[in-house]
Amino acid sequence: MLQHRAILRTEIFSYTCPGAPLVEMWWLSEIVLALAGNLLGWGGIVLVASVVCATIVWLLHRQLLAEGNELLLATVFTLLATAVCATHWLARPHLATQLMVVVFAWQLRWFNRGRVTPRRLLVLLPLLMALWANLHGSFIIGFVLIGIYLTAAVVKWVRATAEQRPALHERMTALLALEIACFLTSLLNPNGWKLLVQVIRYTSNPLMMGMTQEFLPPNFHDLGTLPFVIVLVVTLLMLLIVRPRLDLTDKLLLIVWLVLSLRMVRNGPVFALVATPILAEHWNAYLCAAAPSRILRRYRGLSARLTSIDQMAGSCGLPALATIAMILVLAKPRLFGGQPLLTTELPATQFPVAAVEFLRQSPNAVHGEMFNDYVWGGYFTLAMPERKVFFHPIVLVYEEEVIRDFLRANNGEPGWEDILAKYHVNWTILPREHRLNRFLARRADWRLVYSDPVATIYGRIP
Amino acid sequence: METGVQRSRRHDLREDPLNTRRWLLPSLGTTIWVVVLLALCLSDWRLVMINADGDPSLHWRIGQWMVEHRSVIRADQFSHTRFGAPLISKEWLSEVIFAVANDRLGWNGAVLVGALLIATTLWLLYRWLLAEGCEPLLATGLVLLAALASSHHWLARPHLITLLLTVVFAWRLRIFDRNPEAGALKLLAPLIPLMTLWANLHGAFFTGFVLFGVYAADNFAQPKKALAIVIVGATCVAASLINPNGWRLHAHIIQFLREPVLAKFANEFRSPNFHSDAMRGFLLQLLVLAVLLVVVRPQLRATDVLLVSAWGYLAFQSVRNVPIFAIIVTPILAEHWQAAIHGAGSSRMMEWYRRLSTNVTQIDHSTDGRAMVVVILIVLLGVLAKPPLFGGQPIVVTEILPDHFPVAATRFITANPHVVRGEMFNDYGWGGYLMLALPEHKVFVDGRNDFYGPELIKDFDVVNRAHLGWEDVLRKYRVDWTILPRAHPLNELLSLHQDWSLSYTDQVAAIYSRRPE
Numbered sequence: 001m002l003q004h005r006a007i008l009r010t011e012i013f014s015y016t017c018p019g020a021p022l023v024e025m026w027w028l029s030e031i032v033l034a035l036a037g038n039l040l041g042w043g044g045i046v047l048v049a050s051v052v053c054a055t056i057v058w059l060l061h062r063q064l065l066a067e068g069n070e071l072l073l074a075t076v077f078t079l080l081a082t083a084v085c086a087t088h089w090l091a092r093p094h095l096a097t098q099l100m101v102v103v104f105a106w107q108l109r110w111f112n113r114g115r116v117t118p119r120r121l122l123v124l125l126p127l128l129m130a131l132w133a134n135l136h137g138s139f140i141i142g143f144v145l146i147g148i149y150l151t152a153a154v155v156k157w158v159r160a161t162a163e164q165r166p167a168l169h170e171r172m173t174a175l176l177a178l179e180i181a182c183f184l185t186s187l188l189n190p191n192g193w194k195l196l197v198q199v200i201r202y203t204s205n206p207l208m209m210g211m212t213q214e215f216l217p218p219n220f221h222d223l224g225t226l227p228f229v230i231v232l233v234v235t236l237l238m239l240l241i242v243r244p245r246l247d248l249t250d251k252l253l254l255i256v257w258l259v260l261s262l263r264m265v266r267n268g269p270v271f272a273l274v275a276t277p278i279l280a281e282h283w284n285a286y287l288c289a290a291a292p293s294r295i296l297r298r299y300r301g302l303s304a305r306l307t308s309i310d311q312m313a314g315s316c317g318l319p320a321l322a323t324i325a326m327i328l329v330l331a332k333p334r335l336f337g338g339q340p341l342l343t344t345e346l347p348a349t350q351f352p353v354a355a356v357e358f359l360r361q362s363p364n365a366v367h368g369e370m371f372n373d374y375v376w377g378g379y380f381t382l383a384m385p386e387r388k389v390f391f392h393p394i395v396l397v398y399e400e401e402v403i404r405d406f407l408r409a410n411n412g413e414p415g416w417e418d419i420l421a422k423y424h425v426n427w428t429i430l431p432r433e434h435r436l437n438r439f440l441a442r443r444a445d446w447r448l449v450y451s452d453p454v455a456t457i458y459g460r461i462p
Numbered sequence: 463m464e465t466g467v468q469r470s471r472r473h474d475l476r477e478d479p480l481n482t483r484r485w486l487l488p489s490l491g492t493t494i495w496v497v498v499l500l501a502l503c504l505s506d507w508r509l510v511m512i513n514a515d516g517d518p519s520l521h522w523r524i525g526q527w528m529v530e531h532r533s534v535i536r537a538d539q540f541s542h543t544r545f546g547a548p549l550i551s552k553e554w555l556s557e558v559i560f561a562v563a564n565d566r567l568g569w570n571g572a573v574l575v576g577a578l579l580i581a582t583t584l585w586l587l588y589r590w591l592l593a594e595g596c597e598p599l600l601a602t603g604l605v606l607l608a609a610l611a612s613s614h615h616w617l618a619r620p621h622l623i624t625l626l627l628t629v630v631f632a633w634r635l636r637i638f639d640r641n642p643e644a645g646a647l648k649l650l651a652p653l654i655p656l657m658t659l660w661a662n663l664h665g666a667f668f669t670g671f672v673l674f675g676v677y678a679a680d681n682f683a684q685p686k687k688a689l690a691i692v693i694v695g696a697t698c699v700a701a702s703l704i705n706p707n708g709w710r711l712h713a714h715i716i717q718f719l720r721e722p723v724l725a726k727f728a729n730e731f732r733s734p735n736f737h738s739d740a741m742r743g744f745l746l747q748l749l750v751l752a753v754l755l756v757v758v759r760p761q762l763r764a765t766d767v768l769l770v771s772a773w774g775y776l777a778f779q780s781v782r783n784v785p786i787f788a789i790i791v792t793p794i795l796a797e798h799w800q801a802a803i804h805g806a807g808s809s810r811m812m813e814w815y816r817r818l819s820t821n822v823t824q825i826d827h828s829t830d831g832r833a834m835v836v837v838i839l840i841v842l843l844g845v846l847a848k849p850p851l852f853g854g855q856p857i858v859v860t861e862i863l864p865d866h867f868p869v870a871a872t873r874f875i876t877a878n879p880h881v882v883r884g885e886m887f888n889d890y891g892w893g894g895y896l897m898l899a900l901p902e903h904k905v906f907v908d909g910r911n912d913f914y915g916p917e918l919i920k921d922f923d924v925v926n927r928a929h930l931g932w933e934d935v936l937r938k939y940r941v942d943w944t945i946l947p948r949a950h951p952l953n954e955l956l957s958l959h960q961d962w963s964l965s966y967t968d969q970v971a972a973i974y975s976r977r978p979e
Contacts (some may be wrong), residue, residue, distance in 0.1 A: 206737075220733040220778040221722070229778070233771065239755035240767045251756040258752065259745065263736045412928065412951035435928040435951050442958035 001027065002034055007190040011397045013381040015369050015388035016406075016423055020397050023191045023198040025137030029093030042344040043330040049091035051323065052099055056273075057082050058319075059102045063277060069284040071310050072303040077280045080234070083227035084272035087265075088214065094266070096135035101273050103128060104142050108149050109277060111174070112249055118174035126181040133186040137199050141270060142182060148256055150175040152249035198396065207403055208395045211374070214266035228261070228268045234279055244282035254278065352376060352455035355429060356383045359457075365449050366459050368426030371409065373434065380429075390423065412436055427459040488831030490598045490822070494605060495585040496831075496838055502577035502616070503570075503842060504858060511576050511618040512569050513863045515729075517909045518560075518618045520894025521553070522572065523901070525561025528554060534706040540897045542885045542904035543918055543939055550707045550714045552665030552912075556620030569860040570846040576618035583626045584609055587792060590633045596796040598826040599819040600803065607750065608792045610743030612785030615730070621782070624666040627656060628789050631670045635677045636793065638691070639765055646690035653694065654701045661702035665715050669786060670698060676772060680765040718912040723919060728911060730782035744777070744784050750795060760798035770794060862899075867892060868945060868971035872899040875973070881965050882975055884942025887925060889950065896945065906939065928952050943975040 001008055007027050011020040024030070036044030060081055064074035085098055107125060110116040125142075132139040153172040160168050189195050202208055209215040218225045235254065238244065246254075253274050261271035290296055333340045348354060356379075359365065370390060372380055377392030391398070391406045398406075409419040412435045430436055432453060440446040440458040450457040488496060501507060512518045528535055538549045551557065563571030584605055591601035612625065631653055638649045653670070660667040674695030681688040705711050734741045751770070754760065762770070769790050777787035806812050845857050864870060872895075875882060879902075886903055888896055893908025907914055907922050914922075921939070925932045928951045946953055948971060956962040956974040966973040 217736045218733065220775075229775070233775075236755075236771060236774070237767075239759075240762050240770070243759045243761065245759065246756050254756060255749065255752050259749065262745070262748075412954050413949045414954060416954065433929060435955070438928055438930070438932070438955055439958060442955065 016390055016402050017398050022397050023194050026093035028134040029096055040330045045091045046344050049095055052095040053089050056098050056102055063106045064280045069280045070303045071307045073284050077276050081272040081276040084231055085269040087224045088269050093136045097138040098269055100132045101270050104145050105274050126185040129182040130185040130188045133189045146179045148252045149249055152252055202396045211395050215264050218265045231272050238282055242282050242286040250278045351379050354452050355455035358450050366427035369424050371425040371428040373430050429457050432456050484830050485833040487829040488834055489829045490602050490826045491585055491588045492831040494588055495581045498581040499577050503573055508573040508860050511573050513866050514617050516891050516894030518572055519898040520909050521557045521560050522564045523897040525557030528558050529561050543906055553620035555662040567847050572618040573860055576622055579622040579626050580616055583629055586629045591796045596800050597819045599822045604792050604796050607747050608788040611747040611788035614740035615785050620664045623663040625785055627660045628669055628786055631673050635673055639677055642687050650694040654697050657698040658701040658704045661705045676768045721916055723916040731780045734781045754798055758798055758802040766794045867895045870968050871971040874966050882943040885940050887941045887944040889946050928955050945973050948972050
């Protein structure tokens with residue numbers, strides 16, 4: 001997009017659906033990441049992602065403190081939410097969603113409590129929604145959040161007495177206006193309404209969803225799920241021990257996001273970000289009201305000491321200094337020449353770096369179209385721009401037939417040879433352990449072109 | 463003062479002195495039992511119960527061996543990879559029961575035993591809720607919810623015993639926890655012989671220990687009560703040692719649970735997949751619990767907090783714990799939803815519900831239906847056992863589905879025994895079926911992954927996934943033929959291999975044989 005100074009509108013990276021119309025769901029993030037990458041290499045991309053991650057944590061912490069929670073409790077709860085979010089902290093556009101969730105959840109919560117005016121809400125969130133819709137396809141989470149607040153407001157209005165109704169009516173109207181405004185501003189993207197259609201098409205297609213790990217339910221045997229389990233336990237204990245009188249909106253937020261996070265592992269961070277202010281509020285109130293015990297006295301003493309230390313500290317100087325220092329460290333070769341201080345590269349043990357280098361050195365070693373590993377597809381579009389891949393992780397550009405063909409060939413199901421022939425595949429580049437390599441090794445019309453501990457290349461004998 | 467129910471009963475007795483209506487018309491509890499039993503035995507669910515995996519066949523085959531040899535199995539007889547190795551059967555008594563039922567009634571026997579266990583579990587759960595003061599209408603709703611949450615694991619296998627005994631243990635412990643004056647001896651002592659039975663029927667008898675542990679931990683502040691629970695719990699542990707393998711059974715189960723390779727290999731040890739339709743019931747029950755906690759805000763006892771947290775966590779860990787969670791959480795839901803309904807103000811909807819509930823309660827109290835249960839059981843037995851009892855064609859046919867299992871392929875081998883020789887490599891899910899259908903051949907692996915151990919399961923996985931070294935593994939175990947699903951990747955590999963040739967194929971299975979050297 002930077003090279004062509006245009007938004008990408010057709011598929012150009014794979015030969016299996018050349019020229020297919022492409023609705024980019026994160027074009028702006030890609031521009032930002034590409035700029036950072038072009039300037040500072042992989043270090044630049046990591047820097048952008050780190051700044052976003054740190055800002056998410058900082059914003060959540062600020063919110064908890066601004067809501068009157070004790071510093072120690074706010075920090076612990078922020079770290080807990082951080083641990084949940086960190087399982088998905090990859091240098092990719094979805095970080096924009098985590099950031100926007102914090103902002104939307106904060107502003108809506110404060111609007112519900114009368115701390116944010118309808119006017120501010122109606123100006124800020126639609127503008128952010130316009131940005132979000134261009135940064136990442138999960139902007140519909142914003143509609144869900146507003147929808148929950150709106151639903152709760154409608155239910156409260158129905159139940160309210162005549163005296164309470166005018167205030168609730170005003171809130172309901174503001175939320176409805178906000179939902180409409182956000183919907184309209186989300187259309188301010190290069191693809192207009194087609195973007196929303198694309199998101200719905202993607203999230204309602206089980207075949208495409210099944211291709212992506214993060215759309216699968218959480219695996220509770222996995223150690224990475226532990227922070228999410230801890231948040232669930234803290235929530236359960238709050239409901240069982242603290243037994244707070246939750247606002248209807250908070251009830252809906254907890255239940256809806258709990259169900260969604262059980263359905264898809266990628267919703268775990270959203271649940272953590274939405275639930276943390278609710279958890280902090282009620283645990284803080286519980287600890288403040290609890291009868292003093294030895295443990296509680298120690299906790300309060302520690303909390304008071306930390307608060308006094310924190311009040312002495314400055315707020316903006318250190319983060320600004322750290323960011324500048326990081327930029328200088330990463331930009332050292334470009335600014336001052338010499339070797340980089342910090343090297344960030346794709347690990348050659350996970351990606352076929354050596355195999356790609358071999359192909360660069362020996363371009364005639366293979367001819368025609370490739371069959372590639374799904375996870376490596378993205379890497380090849382970057383490392384071998386002169387070659388088109390069979391399949392890359394942006395599955396929504398592919399017809400269902402292509403996805404099914406890819407899966408059948410990739411799994412080595414009967415008919416895999418016909419699929420390779422159908423797409424005129426003349427060479428494969430797959431992980432060394434891949435079973436298709438074993439099939440090809442037995443074929444007289446294929447030969448081993450290259451192999452290392454990571455990747456193996458087979459070529460069809462002319 | 464006479465209640466409406468008593469008035470109704472007195473009126474019924476005046477109208478019908480023999481009380482035939484009461485004996486014939488089923489109560490709600492009886493209806494649940496009858497409907498579940500008939501639905502499982504006569505609908506297509508009976509096919510699901512025996513076709514979901516190969517384990518029903520496996521248990522029949524092992525039970526059959528024990529019945530034939532009139533002894534408990536102690537060494538493997540069915541695999542060539544671990545033939546003769548010491549075997550600790552975790553469910554020998556269930557296997558004998560299933561084998562006896564199947565030998566008499568064919569697969570209808572296993573379905574009948576399974577359906578009786580499931581129906582009785584739900585009926586007991588319903589009785590438990592009523593005994594705690596829950597209205598029949600609410601109790602029915604919550605039992606159906608528990609049924610929905612646990613139905614994904616309604617298979618004709620020994621684990622159904624665990625569901626039944628979990629209800630019995632949890633009920634007794636809950637009564638004692640709330641009413642210690644009733645006496646530990648009277649309430650908890652019957653659990654001791656039941657634990658002996660449980661330890662011989664199914665390996666998940668540890669569930670009983672967990673329940674004792676939770677109640678003992680909660681009553682830590684009341685030493686007398688806690689001591690009673692600990693003593694009975696310890697006696698139950700001792701009683702569980704009365705099994706053919708003694709303490710080795712316990713050691714075997716602990717070792718199995720601590721071995722991640724084995725636990726991960728079995729589908730039922732995986733975390734629940736909330737995209738799957740089978741998990742809708744569990745998700746719905748979680749929602750009902752979540753709504754209870756955030757809306758009703760009940761003051762839960764510490765025991766209930768522990769039970770919900772511990773079994774909730776275990777259910778999230780392994781899908782096989784979901785039915786146990788469903789059973790444990792239902793009385794807690796019933797208690798607090800009942801209290802919430804009682805305490806709720808009057809609205810049009812609440813009034814309508816209360817009227818309906820009162821009517822249902824009155825009807826329920828005036829009915830019983832035990833006579834009908836006996837009649838239905840006799841008729842059902844007659845229908846399921848028609849060929850052995852009266853001859854002729856069966857009315858209800860329950861068989862292994864030929865599109866799920868290699869039925870035609872095994873018939874081909876039986877008809878052409880010389881087509882294959884040497885040892886086989888088989889699909890994991892088909893192992894139990896092959897043990898039953900081809901008793902003259904030994905399998906590579908079957909559903910008993912606890913018996914096979916991590917090393918062999920890893921070897922199996924190498925071949926099954928066609929990983930590097932698959933040929934070495936086949937050579938190591940002297941495998942000369944394979945029987946695998948038609949689309950299995952190994953078939954593709956073997957079709958390209960000059961040492962192997964296709965011996966048989968149909969829509970379900972393919973058999974490859976090693977060419978003689």
